[in-house]
Amino acid sequence: xxxxxxxxxxxxxxxxxxxxxxxxxxxxxxxxxxxxxxxxxxxxxxxxxxxxxxxxxxxxxxxxxxxxxxxxxxxxxxxxxxxxxxxxxxxxxxxxxxxxxxxxxxxxxxxxxxxxxxxxxxxxxxxxxxxxxxxxxxxxxxxxxxxxxxxxxxxxxxxxxxxxxxxxxxxxxxxxxxxxxxxxxxxxxxxxxxxxxxxxxxxxxxxxxxxxxxxxxxxxxxxxxxxxxxxxxxxxxxxxxxxxxxxxxxxxxxxx
Amino acid sequence: xxxxxxxxxxxxxxxxxxxxxxxxxxxxxxxxxxxxxxxxxxxxxxxxxxxxxxxxxxxxxxxxxxxxxxxxxxxxxxxxxxxxxxxxxxxxxxxxxxxxxxxxxxxxxxxxxxxxxxxxxxxxxxxxxxxxxxxxxxxxxxxxxxxxxxxxxxxxxxxxxxxxxxxxxxxxxxxxxxxxxxxxxxxxxxxxxxxxxxxxxxxxxxxxxxxxxxxxxxxxxxxxxxxxxxxxxxxxxxxxxxxxxxxxxxxxxxxxxxxxxxxxxxxxxxxxxxxxxxxxxxxxxxxxxxxxxxxxxxxxxxxxxxxxxxxxx
Amino acid sequence: xxxxxxxxxxxxxxxxxxxxxxxxxxxxxxxxxxxxxxxxxxxxxxxxxxxxxxxxxxxxxxxxxxxxxxxxxxxxxxxxxxxxxxxxxxxxxxxxxxxxxxxxxxxxxxxxxxxxxxxxxxxxxxxxxxxxxxxxxxxxxxxxxxxxxxxxxxxxxxxxxxxxxxxxxxxxxxxxxxxxxxxxxxxxxxxxxxxxxxxxxxxxxxxxxxxxxxxxxxxxxxxxxxxxxxxxxxxxxxxxxxxxxxxxxxxxxxxxxxxxxxxxxxxxxxxxxxxxxxxxxxxxxxxxxxxxxxxxxxxxxxxxxxxxxxxxxxxx
Numbered sequence: 067x068x069x070x071x072x073x074x075x076x077x078x079x080x081x082x083x084x085x086x087x088x089x090x091x092x093x094x095x096x097x098x099x100x101x102x103x104x105x106x107x108x109x110x111x112x113x114x115x116x117x118x119x120x121x122x123x124x125x126x127x128x129x130x131x132x133x134x135x136x137x138x139x140x141x142x143x144x145x146x147x148x149x150x151x152x153x154x155x156x157x158x159x160x161x162x163x164x165x166x167x168x169x170x171x172x173x174x175x176x177x178x179x180x181x182x183x184x185x186x187x188x189x190x191x192x193x194x195x196x197x198x199x200x201x202x203x204x205x206x207x208x209x210x211x212x213x214x215x216x217x218x219x220x221x222x223x224x225x226x227x228x229x230x231x232x233x234x235x236x237x238x239x240x241x242x243x244x245x246x247x248x249x250x251x252x253x254x255x256x257x258x259x260x261x262x263x264x265x266x267x268x269x270x271x272x273x274x275x276x277x278x279x280x281x282x283x284x285x286x287x288x289x290x291x292x293x294x295x296x297x298x299x300x301x302x303x304x305x306x307x308x309x310x311x312x313x314x315x316x317x318x319x320x321x322x
Numbered sequence: 323x324x325x326x327x328x329x330x331x332x333x334x335x336x337x338x339x340x341x342x343x344x345x346x347x348x349x350x351x352x353x354x355x356x357x358x359x360x361x362x363x364x365x366x367x368x369x370x371x372x373x374x375x376x377x378x379x380x381x382x383x384x385x386x387x388x389x390x391x392x393x394x395x396x397x398x399x400x401x402x403x404x405x406x407x408x409x410x411x412x413x414x415x416x417x418x419x420x421x422x423x424x425x426x427x428x429x430x431x432x433x434x435x436x437x438x439x440x441x442x443x444x445x446x447x448x449x450x451x452x453x454x455x456x457x458x459x460x461x462x463x464x465x466x467x468x469x470x471x472x473x474x475x476x477x478x479x480x481x482x483x484x485x486x487x488x489x490x491x492x493x494x495x496x497x498x499x500x501x502x503x504x505x506x507x508x509x510x511x512x513x514x515x516x517x518x519x520x521x522x523x524x525x526x527x528x529x530x531x532x533x534x535x536x537x538x539x540x541x542x543x544x545x546x547x548x549x550x551x552x553x554x555x556x557x558x559x560x561x562x563x564x565x566x567x568x569x570x571x572x573x574x575x576x577x578x579x580x581x582x583x584x585x586x587x588x589x590x591x592x593x594x595x596x597x598x599x600x601x602x603x604x605x606x607x608x609x610x611x612x613x614x615x616x617x618x619x620x621x622x623x624x625x626x627x628x629x630x631x632x633x634x635x
Numbered sequence: 636x637x638x639x640x641x642x643x644x645x646x647x648x649x650x651x652x653x654x655x656x657x658x659x660x661x662x663x664x665x666x667x668x669x670x671x672x673x674x675x676x677x678x679x680x681x682x683x684x685x686x687x688x689x690x691x692x693x694x695x696x697x698x699x700x701x702x703x704x705x706x707x708x709x710x711x712x713x714x715x716x717x718x719x720x721x722x723x724x725x726x727x728x729x730x731x732x733x734x735x736x737x738x739x740x741x742x743x744x745x746x747x748x749x750x751x752x753x754x755x756x757x758x759x760x761x762x763x764x765x766x767x768x769x770x771x772x773x774x775x776x777x778x779x780x781x782x783x784x785x786x787x788x789x790x791x792x793x794x795x796x797x798x799x800x801x802x803x804x805x806x807x808x809x810x811x812x813x814x815x816x817x818x819x820x821x822x823x824x825x826x827x828x829x830x831x832x833x834x835x836x837x838x839x840x841x842x843x844x845x846x847x848x849x850x851x852x853x854x855x856x857x858x859x860x861x862x863x864x865x866x867x868x869x870x871x872x873x874x875x876x877x878x879x880x881x882x883x884x885x886x887x888x889x890x891x892x893x894x895x896x897x898x899x900x901x902x903x904x905x906x907x908x909x910x911x912x913x914x915x916x917x918x919x920x921x922x923x924x925x926x927x928x929x930x931x932x933x934x935x936x937x938x939x940x941x942x943x944x945x946x947x948x949x950x951x
Binding site (some may be wrong): 612 | 749908912
């Protein structure tokens with residue numbers, strides 16, 4: 067039983083078809099790679115998966131906790147459906163501390179009311195303490211514990227990417243969408259990240275979909291790869307299959 | 323006139339002739355008031371387009387324009403058109419000076435800091451003026467022939483002053499149109515408002531462009547000040563506050579940063595206000611203006627002519 | 636995290652001690668009525684600034700209409716205590732409720748408007764409230780509402796200020812407050828983390844208005860007399876200036892800003908003709924030399940960060 071089904075999904079902006087007629091079915095527990103040249107519609111596809119855009123036609127159906135269709139997607143409801151994401155251009159809360167950034171990920175898992183937050187009733191302490199302890203554990207995994215009180219904007223680029231992943235994990239997703247997690251990292255950092263992504267997949271029992279240009283990362287950890295070009299899906303399969311696909315080579319290198 | 327017919331149909335039980343006259347009269351008044359709003363709104367919108375600053379001091383430049391006109395005509399006995407032009411020039415200078423002294427240091431600050439700076443300049447001009455010329459209202463000399471023409475043989479009259487206001491406004495708008503679309507300065511202004519960084523990379527002198535924008539915007543406000551002075555005959559140091567705010571509202575209604583939007587918003591607001599007054603709501607005319615603003619924004623969050631730009635994710 | 640830690644107990648004691656000492660000086664007449672008047676003004680300004688800080692500083696919703704919430708609170712309290720002979724606590728409660736209702740109404744445009752457009756819409760809302768006030772006979776129209784009983788005492792003032800500061804500090808340190816701050820920082824990221832931005836923006840306006848309404852009630856029942864003009868555009872600006880001067884998103888800053896600016900304007904009363912001119916120059920100098928405010932964002936971090944906290948942070 068696949069946990070994500072994408073049926074004939076299209077999105078146009080004015081006359082431009084950013085994504086057209088995508089079909090896919092993804093099984094749980096895998097790491098899926100999405101690759102393709104710039105402007106191929108990969109990020110638009112992510113935005114369709116997370117309710118930031120609504121499809122022009124077609125639909126996305128998740129079967130994570132329960133079945134939901136893209137008709138009821140709203141950006142703020144996605145974590146509730148078990149979907150969390152990171153952004154291509156890192157969207158941390160720059161003037162908040164690292165720990166506060168991660169704590170924000172627990173937003174949907176907090177359960178105390180306005181009165182508790184104003185009067186600091188026992189449920190405030192119970193929830194906040196629990197979230198705080200969990201956040202510390204997450205930061206430990208990402209080796210960021212000693213920087214928990216730094217402002218997000220003061221961290222180097224690679225660490226900001228990690229905080230963003232930690233924040234997404236705090237939302238306790240079943241599906242994690244990573245938009246170019248290795249962008250701007252050096253080969254060493256990328257290698258470390260590759261191991262880390264593999265590890266968190268098992269540790270948190272996740273399905274991960276990632277957009278990435280770094281082929282070593284994609285080939286290293288993805289069990290299946292989808293290739294986008296001009297908004298359409300031109301190939302899919304194991305990394306090896308895709309690598310030898312003629313259409314893919316053409317899309318990347320140009321030619322006839 | 324289309325609007326007029328609409329109102330008439332709604333008020334069938336009124337005396338037709340009487341209502342018709344009143345409508346024509348209010349239409350003329352609405353166009354005059356709209357001209358003034360449009361002139362001030364243009365300056366707001368141009369400055370906003372270039373440096374994304376709500377220049378709250380703009381209404382006060384209009385007030386100073388009126389005082390310059392007053393001083394020229396009362397003490398130096400200058401005629402209407404020379405007074406208008408000198409006042410425009412001096413206001414242009416003042417605008418450039420304000421930008422250099424006050425706004426340039428906060429150009430890279432937050433927008434709230436820049437906004438409060440603009441408010442501080444506004445207060446400085448208002449109360450500085452009040453200190454020098456005292457708070458009392460001054461009477462403008464009669465500069466224009468006080469003649470009234472009856473429209474279409476009805477009792478509705480067209481004051482010659484209305485014609486002057488409309489004539490001056492339209493001429494200034496045509497000149498502005500020329501500057502913006504046909505000259506190099508205009509081209510750099512448009513470039514900067516579209517993309518400041520790219521414009522600078524293309525060799526456009528940022529400081530010069532900003533100065534020109536302030537000069538032109540302030541000159542238009544100065545012209546509006548002289549026009550209002552001659553039309554209503556009375557001026558005071560706080561006269562710029564309410565029209566300034568209204569003109570800003572007009573600019574936002576039209577879509578702030580968009581030049582035709584300011585003109586459209588100005589006339590739209592002027593007409594709305596006079597019509598509300600004409601139909602017995604004069605006490606609420608300002609409230610209606612702001613209500614219209616909120617309604618327009620709710621329907622079109624970037625103003626009537628504004629385009630809705632979604633943030634890219 | 637515990638309720639009874641050393642810091643909280645010490646703060647609690649400090650609050651009581653300040654109350655007792657100041658109360659003693661006021662009762663013995665050491666603090667005369669003129670100084671007390673200024674203390675009242677400072678207290679009201681603290682409430683206004685802290686509550687606006689929640690809306691503009693923390694949640695990043697640029698409001699130029701905070702005085703309207705205050706005026707709704709002031710008139711509600713005025714009507715309840717002067718016309719309907721209700722006790723002060725009902726006046727305050729009514730003021731807070733009506734003002735927060737207005738907060739919900741003005742919060743709704745925020746769902747569609749951002750930045751300068753939101754600012755001008757809130758300004759418009761405040762002007763509409765003022766004009767309705769000017770034209771309503773029942774509350775005295777332009778001549779104003781008279782004979783409001785003077786119920787605002789040191790005790791009422793002090794505990795209203797303490798309650799405002801305490802509740803808003805508690806709020807911003809809860810997950811709800813963090814959600815508001817996140818909206819101010821990056822709305823899209825906040826949404827992606829599950830924050831219902833619509834709800835939290837309206838909540839920020841509602842809470843902010845609630846406390847502004849209380850400030851209005853304290854004002855009405857101290858000065859006997861209300862008129863709509865006192866709550867115009869300039870009053871909203873005055874509150875915003877305190878917030879920016881103190882530091883956007885800093886509660887301590889808002890308190891310090893309210894005190895400092897009130898003291899400054901007190902001194903300026905010595906030169907009535909030039910008062911506003913000097914005030915405008917001071918405002919200008921602050922914005923040029925300390926645009927991040929006296930406290931910066933010190934509620935979050937104690938070390939100073941160069942650069943400015945941009946409320947309008949517009950990422951590309």
